[in-house]
Amino acid sequence: xxxxxxxxxxxxxxxxxxxxxxxxxxxxxxxxxxxxxxxxxxxxxxxxxxxxxxxxxxxxxxxxxxxxxxxxxxxxxxxxxxxxxxxxxxxxxxxxxxxxxxxxxxxxxxxxxxxxxxxxxxxxxxxxxxxxxxxxxxxxxxxxxxxxxxxxxxxxxxxxxxxxxxxxxxxxxxxxxxxxx
Amino acid sequence: xxxxxxxxxxxxxxxxxxxxxxxxxxxxxxxxxxxxxxxxxxxxxxxxxxxxxxxxxxxxxxxxxxxxxxxxxxxxxxxxxxxxxxxxxxxxxxxxxxxxxxxxxxxxxxxxxxxxxxxxxxxxxxxxxxxxxxxxxxxxxxxxxxxxxxxxxxxxxxxxxxxxxxxxxxxxxxxxxxxxxxxxxxxxxxxxxxxxxxxxxxxxxxxxxx
Numbered sequence: 386x387x388x389x390x391x392x393x394x395x396x397x398x399x400x401x402x403x404x405x406x407x408x409x410x411x412x413x414x415x416x417x418x419x420x421x422x423x424x425x426x427x428x429x430x431x432x433x434x435x436x437x438x439x440x441x442x443x444x445x446x447x448x449x450x451x452x453x454x455x456x457x458x459x460x461x462x463x464x465x466x467x468x469x470x471x472x473x474x475x476x477x478x479x480x481x482x483x484x485x486x487x488x489x490x491x492x493x494x495x496x497x498x499x500x501x502x503x504x505x506x507x508x509x510x511x512x513x514x515x516x517x518x519x520x521x522x523x524x525x526x527x528x529x530x531x532x533x534x535x536x537x538x539x540x541x542x543x544x545x546x547x548x549x550x551x552x553x554x555x556x557x558x559x560x561x562x563x564x565x566x
Numbered sequence: 567x568x569x570x571x572x573x574x575x576x577x578x579x580x581x582x583x584x585x586x587x588x589x590x591x592x593x594x595x596x597x598x599x600x601x602x603x604x605x606x607x608x609x610x611x612x613x614x615x616x617x618x619x620x621x622x623x624x625x626x627x628x629x630x631x632x633x634x635x636x637x638x639x640x641x642x643x644x645x646x647x648x649x650x651x652x653x654x655x656x657x658x659x660x661x662x663x664x665x666x667x668x669x670x671x672x673x674x675x676x677x678x679x680x681x682x683x684x685x686x687x688x689x690x691x692x693x694x695x696x697x698x699x700x701x702x703x704x705x706x707x708x709x710x711x712x713x714x715x716x717x718x719x720x721x722x723x724x725x726x727x728x729x730x731x732x733x734x735x736x737x738x739x740x741x742x743x744x745x746x747x748x749x750x751x752x753x754x755x756x757x758x759x760x761x762x763x764x765x766x767x768x769x770x771x772x773x774x775x776x
Contacts, residue, residue: 404643407643414654422653
C-alpha cells in the first residue's frame with residue numbers, strides 16, 4: 386500500500402517536474418519578446434495620443450483622486466500621457482489619454498479592452514466611426530460627458546456604457562494632469 | 567489504423583462540436599471573425615495533437631487513480647507554451663483571442679479525447695485522432711465564423727484577407743445580433759441540426775447499400 390502511494394506521488398511529481406522545466410525554457414525564450422511588445426504597445430499608444438518628439442518619461446508622484454490612473458508619462462514640455470483603467474461593459478478598459486501643455490485633451494487611444502464587438506468595441510477600431518468617436522474628445526478641457534448626461538460627446542450606442550466609461554477615463558486624466566498645476 | 571475513417575469521424579459523424587457537443591464555450595464566444603476562428607482552431611489542433619501523443623506515450627506509466635491530474639498537467643503545460651509563444655510571436659492574434667487561449671486547458675475536447683482515445687490507443691493512432699478531431703473543431707469554428715461575420719458584420723475574412731475584410735453586405739443592413747452571443751446560439755443550433763441531418767442521410771445511404 387505504502388509503495389503504491391509512493392508510486393502515485395512519484396509519477397505525478399515527475400510529470401509536473403518535466404512540464405515545469407519545459408515551461409521554464411519556453412518562458413526564457415519568450416519573456417524578453419513579450420516585455421518588448423508590451424513596452425512598444427505603450428510607446429505607440431503614447432505617441433498616438435500626444436504627438437511629441439520628446440522621450441516619454443514616467444512620472445512617479447502624481448496626485449490621482451479617482452484611483453483609475455495606472456501610469457503618467459511626461460512628454461517634455463508638450464504635456465502628459467495618462468494611462469488608466471476604467472470599468473467597461475464586458476470588463477476593464479485600459480486606455481491612454483494625452484493632455485497637452487494647455488490642459489486640453491490631445492487624443493484618446495485604447496491598449497486593451499473586451500467590449501462588445503460591433504458596439505462598444507468600435508471605440509478602439511481604426512475606422513470612420515471609431516475615429517469620429519475618439520476625435521470628439523480632442524481639445525476638450527475641464528470635464529466631458531455624453532449627451533445623455535448633458536455633455537456634448539455623442540455616444541457610440543444608446544446604452545452608452547462604453548462611451549460613459551471613456552468619458553470617465555478622460556475626466557480622470559484631465560483632473561490628474563490639472564493637479565500638476 | 568484507418569485515417570480515412572478517423573477523418574470522417576472527426577469532420578462529421580463524431581465531430582467534437584456538432585455531434586459530441588464539446589468545447590461549446592469557446593465555440594460560441596470567439597466565432598465572430600474568420601481570423602479568430604482560424605487562430606483558435608489551429609491552436610486547439612496543435613495542443614490536442616501534442617497532448618494526445620504525450621498521453622498515449624505515457625498511458626502505461628500513468629496509474630489510473632491519478633490519470634486526470636496527470637492529463638491536466640500535461641495539457642496545461644502545452645496550453646501555456648502556446649499562449650506564451652503566441653504572445654511573443656503573434657501578438658495581434660493573442661490580443662483578439664484573449665482569455666480563451668488559457669481556457670483551452672479546461673476545454674472538454676482535449677481532456678475528452680485524452681480520456682476516451684489517447685489513453686487506450688497507440689501513439690500513431692492518437693496523433694491521427696488529435697489531427698482529425700482538431701480539424702473537426704477547426705471546420706466547425708470556420709463555418710460558424712463565416713456565417714456570423716457575414717450576417718452580423720457584412721464582411722468576409724476580416725483580419726485574414728485584409729484588416730476590414732471584403733464587404734459583402736452594405737453598411738446599415740448587417741444584423742448586429744449575429745455577432746452578439748444570441749447569434750452564436752442561433753448559428754450553432756442551425757449548424758448542429760444540419761450536421762445531424764447529414765449524418766442521418768449518410769447512415770441511411772449505408773444501410774440501403776447493405
